[in-house]
Amino acid sequence: MTSRVNNPHEYVLQLTMAIDYGGRAEIADTARRLAVDVRDGKLAAEAVDEQTFDEYLRSESVSDPDLIIRTGGQKRVSNFLLWQSAYSEIYFSDTLWPDFDEEQVAEAFRWYGTRKRTYGLVK
Structure with missing residues (x-):
């Protein structure tokens, strides 16, 4: 669950609460999805870097x-x-x-x- 609050100082506060979430499972799932896309030719292995990994994470909308x-x-x-x-x-x-x-x-x-x-x- 994520909540964003704009404040008068023009920056955003984001509160994230993770319920029934597991970081290891998220990393394994991300690696699996990357591997499938590389295997299927949708992504070059050389294109897999930190930014690409971030984009594949389930929580990529969470900063x-x-x-x-x-x-x-x-x-x-x-x-x-x-x-x-x-x-x-x-x-x-x-x-x-x-x-x-x-x-x-x-x-x-x-x-x-x-x-x-x-x-x-x-x-």
């Missing part, structure tokens, strides 16, 4: 998340957007999802605001 909030005290990604979260910042909270309120969301955004995004670059 790569800048911030992932993990509630409930777990310190893992739990099969969530494995391909898309390569450069996401992950905020961990001990608060359980039903109790995660506006103040906790604001705290996660404040934390995110302190991050220096490197998108995989190592200094």
Whole structure:
């Protein structure tokens, strides 16, 4: 489920909640569909790159998340957007999802605001 909100600062916030979703299954399905299209001559093997893979994903309409909030005290990604979260910042909270309120969301955004995004670059 995805919801977009336009705000007065002229940028879009997108909230994505994945229910009954598995990142590994999505990657396997994407690889299978790419292989079929290569086999059937619809796509050259040399054309398969990160952008093509992105286009074949079931979740291709979901932008790569800048911030992932993990509630409930777990310190893992739990099969969530494995391909898309390569450069996401992950905020961990001990608060359980039903109790995660506006103040906790604001705290996660404040934390995110302190991050220096490197998108995989190592200094």
